[in-house]
Amino acid sequence: MNFENIEKLAEILDKYNLSEIDYTESDAFSITLKGAVAAPVQAMAAPVAQAASAAAPVVNSDEGLHIVTSELVGTFYASASPDSAAYIKVGDEVTVDSTLCIVEAMKVMNEIKSEVNGTVVEILVDNGTPVEYGQAIIKIKPS
Template sequence: MKAKEIKELINFIANSGLDEVNIETDEIKLHVKKQSEAVAKLVEQTHQPQVIQQPVSIPQQITTSPSTESAAPVKEDNTSTETNYITIKSPMIGTFYRSSSPESDAFVNVGDNVSNGSVVCIIEAMKLFNEIESEVSGKIVKVLVENASPVEYDQPLFLVDPS
């Protein structure tokens, strides 16, 4: 990514209301986290600038490093103590779509059976449409996100009953 693209992405994240974002590609690993106001004030109070006369606060923390791994297509949550359902989570930030076009049927609906590798949704990120595949076989119990709504990294999308 170029510096301008990173800056635009940070501005988008700052305006989106997200508190933390992780992005991993073949070329870059990007972690953006907003500091709370209390932490920012603490930084201002404890920071003793030597050259600058006014206190400086850093509203966002950014770390980048080359990544040798590709982003995982879908993360699974271990079974919870209350249910035997497995959560399919978003591997990226973007816009969640249940179908490939507004006229098309949804990839999956509640009650549908999915198998390992079947497409369950699309997430649009930076004008790229990424098919999200299931890494578990089972029955869709619940769709946790509304169509065409923004999603965060690691946000639960579907509940799957593996039995």
């Protein structure tokens, strides 16, 4: 376990508003992260985030976009296998029934298909990330 992996666990803890994560890699390594521990880190980062937001105003650009959501709880995969190219990337044109990604649930690979024709604007989840039912995963600008 390295520091980057611990940071990823902390991000999952924060992203899904969990109170605690227990992780055991082997008999030799075990870690527990609690939500209350992450709060001071966020508090220290707040002035930096406020300064950044003051420099660049945030604009709600989701208006008119089609938001693709996860149809089930599972793991998001951008491609069919680790050696395969991603199904989509930002800027790609997609059509109705184009495969966008896979969500694995209980060892079953479920293809998520586009419901609209359009351009991929943003992919909201990283490859291999857990997703929840109804979670926004991809933004598409309909054509």
